[in-house]
Amino acid sequence: MAEITLKSLAHTYVAKPQSPQDYAIREMTHVWHQGGAYALLGPSGCGKSTLLNIISGLLEPSEGEVLFDGQVVNALPPEARNIAQVFQFPVIYDTMTVYDNLAFPLRNVNTPEQRVRERVTEVADVLELGALLKQKAKNLTADEKQKVSMGRGLVRDDVSAILFDEPLTVIDPQLKWKLRRKLKEIHQRFGITMVYVTHDQLEASTFADKIAVMYEGQVVQFGTPRELFEVPAHTFVGYFIGSPGMNFLEVTVRGRDLYSGDTRIPLDEGLVSAAARSGSNNIKLGIRPEFIDVMHEPGAETLEVEVNRVQDLGTYSIVSCHLGQTPLKVRVEEGQHVEGPRCHVRFVPERVGLYVDEYRVELGQ
Amino acid sequence: MNKVRNNHAWWLILPMLLLVAFSAIIPLMTVVNYSVQDVFDPYTRFFTGTEWFQVMLNDPALQAALLRQFAFSLTILAIEVPLGIGIALIMPKQGWQASAVLILVTLPLLIPWNVVGSIWQIFTRGDIGLMGWGLRELGYGYNITRSPADAWATIVLMDVWHWTPLIALLCYSGLRAIPEAYYQAARIDRASKWAVFRFIQLPKLTNVLVIGILLRFMHSFMIYAEPFVLTGGGPGSSTTFLSQSLTTMAIGQQDLGPSAAFSLIYFLIILLVSWVFYTAIMHRQKDPTTQGER
Numbered sequence: 001m002a003e004i005t006l007k008s009l010a011h012t013y014v015a016k017p018q019s020p021q022d023y024a025i026r027e028m029t030h031v032w033h034q035g036g037a038y039a040l041l042g043p044s045g046c047g048k049s050t051l052l053n054i055i056s057g058l059l060e061p062s063e064g065e066v067l068f069d070g071q072v073v074n075a076l077p078p079e080a081r082n083i084a085q086v087f088q089f090p091v092i093y094d095t096m097t098v099y100d101n102l103a104f105p106l107r108n109v110n111t112p113e114q115r116v117r118e119r120v121t122e123v124a125d126v127l128e129l130g131a132l133l134k135q136k137a138k139n140l141t142a143d144e145k146q147k148v149s150m151g152r153g154l155v156r157d158d159v160s161a162i163l164f165d166e167p168l169t170v171i172d173p174q175l176k177w178k179l180r181r182k183l184k185e186i187h188q189r190f191g192i193t194m195v196y197v198t199h200d201q202l203e204a205s206t207f208a209d210k211i212a213v214m215y216e217g218q219v220v221q222f223g224t225p226r227e228l229f230e231v232p233a234h235t236f237v238g239y240f241i242g243s244p245g246m247n248f249l250e251v252t253v254r255g256r257d258l259y260s261g262d263t264r265i266p267l268d269e270g271l272v273s274a275a276a277r278s279g280s281n282n283i284k285l286g287i288r289p290e291f292i293d294v295m296h297e298p299g300a301e302t303l304e305v306e307v308n309r310v311q312d313l314g315t316y317s318i319v320s321c322h323l324g325q326t327p328l329k330v331r332v333e334e335g336q337h338v339e340g341p342r343c344h345v346r347f348v349p350e351r352v353g354l355y356v357d358e359y360r361v362e363l364g365q
Numbered sequence: 366m367n368k369v370r371n372n373h374a375w376w377l378i379l380p381m382l383l384l385v386a387f388s389a390i391i392p393l394m395t396v397v398n399y400s401v402q403d404v405f406d407p408y409t410r411f412f413t414g415t416e417w418f419q420v421m422l423n424d425p426a427l428q429a430a431l432l433r434q435f436a437f438s439l440t441i442l443a444i445e446v447p448l449g450i451g452i453a454l455i456m457p458k459q460g461w462q463a464s465a466v467l468i469l470v471t472l473p474l475l476i477p478w479n480v481v482g483s484i485w486q487i488f489t490r491g492d493i494g495l496m497g498w499g500l501r502e503l504g505y506g507y508n509i510t511r512s513p514a515d516a517w518a519t520i521v522l523m524d525v526w527h528w529t530p531l532i533a534l535l536c537y538s539g540l541r542a543i544p545e546a547y548y549q550a551a552r553i554d555r556a557s558k559w560a561v562f563r564f565i566q567l568p569k570l571t572n573v574l575v576i577g578i579l580l581r582f583m584h585s586f587m588i589y590a591e592p593f594v595l596t597g598g599g600p601g602s603s604t605t606f607l608s609q610s611l612t613t614m615a616i617g618q619q620d621l622g623p624s625a626a627f628s629l630i631y632f633l634i635i636l637l638v639s640w641v642f643y644t645a646i647m648h649r650q651k652d653p654t655t656q657g658e659r
Contacts, residue, residue: 058549079555091550093564104564105554152554 002068002082002160002193004032004055009064011050024050026217027064032161032195037187039204040197042214043240048197051214052163055195056085068160084153085163089170090145092137098124099133102151119155126186127151143175147182154186161193168203180207201241213237229288235358238286244318244329247292248355249285251275258285261324265347266301270363271354284355289318289331291351295344303347307340321345399625417626426602427627430610431634437606438585441524445581446574448525449532454566456537467537470530482594485523489595509596513603516596520604523591528584532577539573540566575646579639586635607631 011025020026024047032038040048053059054066057078065072073081093101102120111119124130127147132140137148146167153162164183168176184207187194198204204211205225212222213236220234221227225241232238238246251258251265253276258265265285275283295302305321305328319330319338330345332338354361400418403411421427452470457463476484489509491497500507509516543565551561589608592598598605611631615624 053549056553058552078549078552083553085549085553087546087550089544089546091546093568095564095568104556104560108555108557108560149550152550 003034003070004161004193005065005067005070006030006051006055007065007067009054009061009066011047011054011059011061011063020217023217025054025061028219030212030219030222032193034160034193035191036193037184037207037209038193038195039208039211040195040214041199041201041204041211041240043199046214047217048214049165052085052165052195052197055161056083056163057081058085082156082158082160083163084156084159084161085165086146086149086153086167088166090142090149092140092145092148094136094138096137097133098129098135098137098140098148101137101148102129102133102155105152105156119157123151123154126154126189127182143171143179146171146179150183150186154190159192161195164194164196166198167196168198176203177206183207201243213240215240231353231360232286233360235284235286235355238288238353238355242288242290244289246286246288247326247328249287249323249326249328251283251285252281253283258283260285260326263303263324265303267347267352268349268363271352274361274363275354275356278356278361280356282357284358286353286355286360287347287351289329291348292328292330293346293348294319294330294332294336294338295346298344299346301346301349302344304342305345306342307338310338310340396625396628399621400629401622401626403622413622417622418630421623421627421630427607427610429602430605430607433603433605434586434607437521437524437588438582440521441528441585442578442581444521444525445529445532446578449529449577450536450570450574452529452533453536453540454562456533458541467534470533472530473527474530474534476527478590479594481523481527482591485519485591486595489519509600511600513600516600516604520592520595523595524585524588527591528581532574532581535573535577536570539570543569571646571650575643579643582642583635583639586638 010027215236309320
């Protein structure tokens with residue numbers, strides 16, 4: 001059992017890093033609490049696998065410290081860290097039976113056969129591998145193999161955390177949700193810390209209690225799926241979470257108002273003054289497609305947009321439109337009718353976020 | 366239902382048949398032809414049936430050569446396979462060292478058979494050869510023209526030197542093909558080095574090893590030029606292998622009938638051993654229940 005702390009951690013694959021771009025992981029401090037179910041979400045190449053390998057000890061970080069329960073483990077190899085890792089492609093020992101595969105990590109540390117049998121039977125039970133125990137692992141299907149890989153992590157009772165590196169990539173879609181449910185079940189039953197790397201927001205939010213979103217080697221936000229959706233801390237989180245992602249309007253401050261191009265955006269005074277105070281010339285407004293209302297009549301708070309396309313997705317439609325030069329997506333519930341070529345929209349005021357230099361500015365601070 | 370039967374398409378396999386005929390059947394049939402006849406001169410011949418085959422199979426000199434041949438092939442396989450795997454395991458995987466070692470290891474493979482024999486003939490000479498002279502200086506009465514044991518050891522050593530690189534290269538490529546995740550998983554499972562070798566590397570090498578062993582078996586079973594140049598089959602007939610016996614018979618003594626029969630027997634032995642070996646390995650690999658149902 002362990003709490004995993006990453007202290008001023010940074011990693012680079014370059015011998016002499018010059019700029020922040022040379023770092024696969026930029027300096028970060030982060031804590032994974034004992035027993036949590038976490039997801040590490042981000043696009044390919046954002047450093048999430050690197051981070052995972054640093055935690056498991058397959059990689060040694062170039063800067064900073066990794067602590068398990070307050071103990072620095074930087075120099076400890078993976079075999080000494082009591083951590084299990086499940087890889088993208090199932091790793092099984094071809095020549096062994098399923099039973100021997102599951103027993104392998106225990107036998108490597110000379111566990112008595114009696115104890116091995118107990119543990120393997122228990123884990124096989126949970127993973128529904130009981131009927132396959134005597135089969136050769138080589139002949140299993142991809143999802144069964146992946147279950148065997150997970151099982152090897154679970155049999156060890158000294159394991160304090162299990163790391164998953166996109167474990168469901170090679171699994172058929174209809175089996176994915178089943179395995180995900182299984183993982184959740186295992187998490188509840190064994191209370192092991194789990195860190196799950198993925199680039200799929202749905203996978204992350206169904207598995208994890210808290211999600212760390214990574215972008216260009218940094219954790220840009222760490223929060224519940226709901227927080228990521230409602231108050232994205234970084235424009236990237238806005239784009240990445242939600243489907244379609246958040247709308248961002250580049251705005252400029254002119255006097256006491258914000259303008260997108262030549263269009264004045266009607267907004268709360270607090271937000272406008274916060275934008276003016278920042279003094280930055282990279283100011284964006286973020287609004288989710290869900291929080292833009294389509295109005296029948298023009299009003300004080302409405303904006304006129306040009307409708308390009310209406311995409312019917314069954315229970316709702318996505319309206320693609322343009323506000324001046326800026327593309328906007330608006331989500332319209334079933335039954336509401338939108339007709340072009342122009343219509344009026346209103347931003348729900350309390351749902352508009354202010355982003356200065358890509359980071360969200362909390363109002364009232 | 367009335368179907369128009371048109372079998373003209375069969376003509377399309379004619380080119381293939383011709384090709385096979387020229388590559389395999391015609392040359393082989395010549396040998397078959399001689400193996401069942403006794404030919405005196407271009408106009409006189411007798412049909413002998415299986416007589417030559419019986420004679421050959423009962424010839425004690427050939428039986429001894431066959432035994433020596435098996436002993437030789439098994440000896441070099443027993444040395445070259447583990448040694449080749451070992452070399453492949455310690456070869457560097459990256460950087461200029463990898464290329465350099467690869468070239469060094471491959472070098473013996475590029476030398477023609479005759480030349481290998483000549484090199485070793487000189488190398489082992491007592492007066493000017495480094496190995497022959499060196500061993501004598503060390504007080505060992507090394508002489509491949511007099512001691513069958515020395516001759517044998519030298520031929521085995523020569524073959525190991527010449528052909529272990531093949532096994533090493535095959536294994537090296539096999540090892541390179543193992544994804545990194547296997548090693549990482551093994552570390553996390555706290556597997557020992559031996560366990561990594563036994564349960565990851567060796568199973569992944571099975572296929573290349575089958576090819577390597579088959580090639581080396583066939584090759585070594587047909588070995589001719591190297592021992593011929595090095596020892597000439599001696600001392601006595603202690604290093605006379607099958608190919609050499611055959612050549613002596615066919616070219617030296619012009620015994621076309623017996624040597625044709627003998628060629629066929631020779632060919633069938635190689636075919637049979639290779640087939641049995643290949644089938645046994647593939648059968649073991651395919652059958653999932655043999656070890657599962659306990």
